[in-house]
Amino acid sequence: MPGAAKTDRKTDPESADLMRRVAVRMMDGVPDMAGKLLTALRADEDAYRVLPEAELRRDMERSFGAGIAAAYQERAQRRDVEIAAATAARRAEQGVPLESLLRGYRLATQITWDAMVDLIAREYPGSAGTILHLAGRIWQDVDRQAIAAVTGYRRREAELSRRSAERAEALLEALLEGRADTDVVREAAGALGVPQFGAYLVVACRPEATSPSCPPARLGGLRVLRRPRTDGDILVVWLNGADPADALAALTPELPGPAGVSPLIEGLLGLSEGRRLAMTALSTCRETEIVRLDDRLPAALAVSRPDLAARLVGTVLGPVLALDPPERDTLLRTLDCLLDRDGSVTRTAAALYCHRNTVFNRLRRIEALTGRSPDRPRDAVELSLALDAHRLAGG
Structure with a gap:
């Protein structure tokens, strides 16, 4: 009847007073509510099964208690949002998926609502209609707590991701610098997501040869690890069963060059040697070349010993350089x-746009000055090494 409806309707102050009294009484049931939530989550969520039960129960009782107490506490006293954020951050650290965390909030809300309805129906039967007035307040509080939980979770997740990336970079640097023992190698394999004893190539690039997205971290079946350095980037390429030549062919279009490539490296412990060899190959590059060390061994020998290289240049090419x-x-x-055309005078003349006799005349002049002829294999090796050393020294 209209009159009865008017009698049952509570004013806002009356609703608030009822909420306080109900909330105080509900605090006695917090352990039971936490137990129901714990049972439900451990039954359906794998992430909650592996966490310590005592820790979960403690966190759930604290969260239920803070959420219920928020109904009668002054805003300055409330800790529900703070606890929600802190608990969510711990779940992020423990690897609980965000979806599982939010499912826990939905279940906790239902358990809280059912407990409140039962209490009002049992102890305040004449005020059952007030539940509708309280619903909005409850959902608002739950939303605030859920938002705080998501924010806390994502903030900690981002922090953990950043720390993990920083640790992975530090471990990769230790491998490249030869500062890794077997324990570090084992940790690095896990942090970097590559096998400890896999097959690798190391690529040394000058700063202009790469960008943060080039090459990508995954290229076909290859896994590419990047370590930025002041003198350029070092790329560690896990072959993942690929042939080294095929891997280099896939990688080459992604690099504008110049870049030096190490020989095949077996295992993470060999990356420091791979870096050294790749840097040596890089030092032999012309312009935008991408060079394998094994294809430039004579030039690599020259750059590896600058003192001997300088003496070689002076001894072999000194008279020519004095012209x-x-x-x-x-x-x-x-x-x-x-030398680039395998000693062919005809092809050399074509490349230089001159007559073959002009080439012969120049070669005789070189032989007269140096005492060495490109026609004699041993002399050709010395001339080639000296020419490489001169060029690599900036000549």
Whole structure:
């Protein structure tokens, strides 16, 4: 009847007073509510089964207690949002998925609501209609707690991700610098997501040869680890069963060059040697070349011992270098072109746009100055090494 409806309707102050009294009484049931939630989550959520039961029960009782107490506490006294954020951060650290955490909030809300309805129906039967007035307040509080939980979870998740990335970078640096023992290697394999005893290539790149997204971290079946350095990037490529030549072919289009590539490296413990060899290969690069060390061993020998390389240049090419620049550059360019074309005078003349006799004349001039002829294999090796050493020294 209309009159009865008017009599049952509670004013806001009356609703608030009832909420306080109900909340105080519900505090006695917090352990039971926490037990119901714990049972439900451990039955259906794998992440909650592996966590310590005592810790979960403690956290759930604290959360239920703070959430219920918020109904009668002053805003300055409330800790429900703070506890929600802190608990969510711990779940993030423990690897509980966010979906599982939010499912826990939905279950906790239902358990709290059922407990409140039962208490009002049992102890305040004449005030059952007030539940509708209290619902909005309860859902608002739950929303605030859930938002705080999601924020706390994601903040800690981002922090953990950042720390994990920083640790992975530090471990990779230790491997590349040769500062890793077997324990570090084992930890690095887990942190970097690569096998401890896999097959790798190490690629040394100058700063202009890479960008944060080039090459990608995954390229086909390859896994590419990047370590930025002041003198360029070092890329560690886990072959994942791929042939080294095929891996390099897939990687090459992603690098504008220059870059030096190590020989095949077996296991993470060999990455420091791989870095050294890749850097040596890089030092032999011309312009945007991508060079395998094994394809540049003579030049690598020259750059590995600058003192001997300088002596080699002076001994073999000294008389040529002492000429006036125009003649010097012409002879060096002719010699370089001839060596690149396997000693073919015809192809050298075509490349230089001159007559074959002109090439012969220049070669005789080189032989007269150096005492070495490109036609003699041993002399050709010395001339080639000296020319490489001169070029790599900036000549």
